[in-house]
Amino acid sequence: MITMQDIVREGHPSLRKVADDVALPPSKEDQEILIKLLEYVKNSQDPEISAKYGLRSGVGLAAPQINVSKRMLAVHVTDNKGTLYSYALFNPKIISHSVEKAYLTSGEGCLSVDRAVPGYVPRYARVTVKGWDVEGNEVKIRLKGLPAIVFQHEIDHLNGIMFYDHIDEKNPLSPIPDALPIER
Incomplete structure (x- = not known):
């Protein structure tokens, strides 16, 4: 079992x-x-398990966050309609994306970052991700809204990119032009 002590x-x-x-x-x-x-x-x-083991709540985790430099990630998140997106993928990559951007109005957080980093993170509003599941079967997922943002955040980890690298340093909270604001 992975605990907070395992997360770099x-x-x-x-x-x-x-x-x-x-x-x-x-x-x-x-x-x-x-x-x-x-x-x-x-x-x-899970409130009981997270309390028992002192886990910080998250919606995604990438292997580099546990000091394994391999292209694998897991996402467990619900969209605004209540649809659960629960995936664990090898070698995930974005194979197409929208021109339209989106951002979380609350900003993003990260299990590897123990501080609040205010600012909007521009992401694609819609993405199609291809990867392979735990058995090695190809998986293709079309995503929008929060699940699309979570996948982009985790895929960034596989490329050595942190979420705050995308934040405008001079105006971290200025709305992103023509981008869809997403409430979380």
């Missing part, structure tokens, strides 16, 4: 490295890591 914090070198592709079909070890990533995100959203 900003400044750790693995958060700034471009992660390596996972060889497919996945090894047993890689499958176990991927399962544990999703398990953490689910457990962190």
